[in-house]
Amino acid sequence: MIDDDGADDPAEHPDEDNEPDDHIELTPEQAANLRRVISNIPMPEIMLPESVRRSIADAQRALSSQNLKPLHEAQAVWRKQLSTSITSDTLKSFEQISEQLNKHIDFNGIAQSLETVAKINTTFAAQQTTLFKNLNSAIEAMRAGFYPSNLQSIEGLDFEDVDAVVMADGIPLYGLPRTATAEALIRAENTSKRRDILDWRWETISADCREIVLSCSSKSVAPYAPFAVAALDALDAGHTDAAQALAGSLVDTIVTGHFGSDRYKYTPNKKTKTTDAYDKFTVREYIAFAPMWQTYQPFFVSNGDKVPIQFSRHATAHAVSKHQYNRPNAVQALMFVCSLLYRISEESD
Structure with a gap:
């Protein structure tokens, strides 16, 4: 059924x-x-x-x-x-x-063998843990080695954070300023906060720039180093406008001398609309040269362009005004001059 x-x-x-x-x-x-x-x-x-x-x-x-x-x-x-x-x-x-x-x-022998195996497994697990710790440390050290010395000791540093400073804001971080100031710039919430840091810490930043320039020994930077020191002297003496004017001219001279006609690959113009050329740089090269992109943003008085408040090589040369000339911009310009000289000196040594 x-x-x-x-x-x-x-x-x-x-x-x-x-x-x-x-x-x-x-x-x-x-x-x-x-x-x-x-x-x-x-x-x-x-x-x-x-x-x-x-x-x-x-x-x-x-x-x-x-x-x-x-x-x-x-x-x-x-x-x-x-x-x-x-x-x-x-x-x-x-x-x-x-x-x-x-x-x-021999049941006792079996038990001892199993205990031995268990001990081996425990030891192996401990060795694996140690291995991974050492491996992580090695990877972290290798990753830190990609950065210039002033950034290497900053814990948990992400390249995106560095990129926001050097590319988006055009503030140099290659070799200067000192680690504490560099970290403050990286951790700052926005561009305005970073400009405040440049203004508040200008004296220590100037000292860092001077130390970097005086450490450069290659013949390739020798023609520029005295002018960089002169601009720093002007800043330290309170002649902010003179410091920015000389630094702005130095930036253009150094960039053109180093890159030649290739500078147009890395600066905004009619043919160069993106930063794709920067992708061919190493991490260190990128950090050193990325501030060029903001430094050379297009500005034409004849077009009625508004004078930018951030440091601009073109506005410094063609739109002398209190809107462009200020201490944060003078500090930023000198940082770029000195970090460029430091990088070029490294390449020549």
Whole structure:
């Protein structure tokens, strides 16, 4: 008889249970003999690492009831057979097996071997942890090595943060200023905050620029270095406008002297609308030369262009006014002059 849903009607099979029989009927004597035999089999105590125990427990929990169903069914059959087949002869066989196990199998040795394996696994895991720590340190050191020395000790430094300063705002970071000031510029919220830092820390920035220029020893920067020092002297003496005017002229002279006609690949003009050419630079080259893009933004008095408030080489030369001439711009111009000389000197050494 088949129900409409295709399943057998349990009423047609009264002798079959729907669930596995978990109960084994043994006589008291059989149960006692079985416990005695099992108790004589040595069971080594194995101390597994906590991680291994957790893995085993997780694996056990991962077994679903559906996966265990065939096992339950097989156990039910085995238990029924066992309940009717355990005799004194069977128990005697168990005793003989137990004796053979005791004679020929070194359970203590097995336990020691397993403990050794566990120790090896623990040691290997520790070695892996150490390896990855060392590897991470090496990668971090390698990554830091891409940056100029004044940026290398800044923790968690992302290139995008550096890019926002050197490319978007045109503020140099190559070799100067000192690490604390460089980090303050990088962490600043916006352009306005960065200009405040240039204004507030102008004295230490000027000192950093002077140190950098005086450290340059290559012949390629020798013609420019005295003028950079003169501009710094003017700034330190309070002659901000004179410092910016000389720095603005120096920027153009140095860029043209270094790049020649290639300068037009890196400065905005009718043919160059994007910064794609900068992609060919190394990280250090990029940081050193990226401020060019903002420094040379188009500005034409004849077109009625508004005078930019940020440092502009063209506005410095063609639109002398208090709107363009100010201390933050003078500091920014001198930073670019000195960082360019530092980079060019490195390339020549």
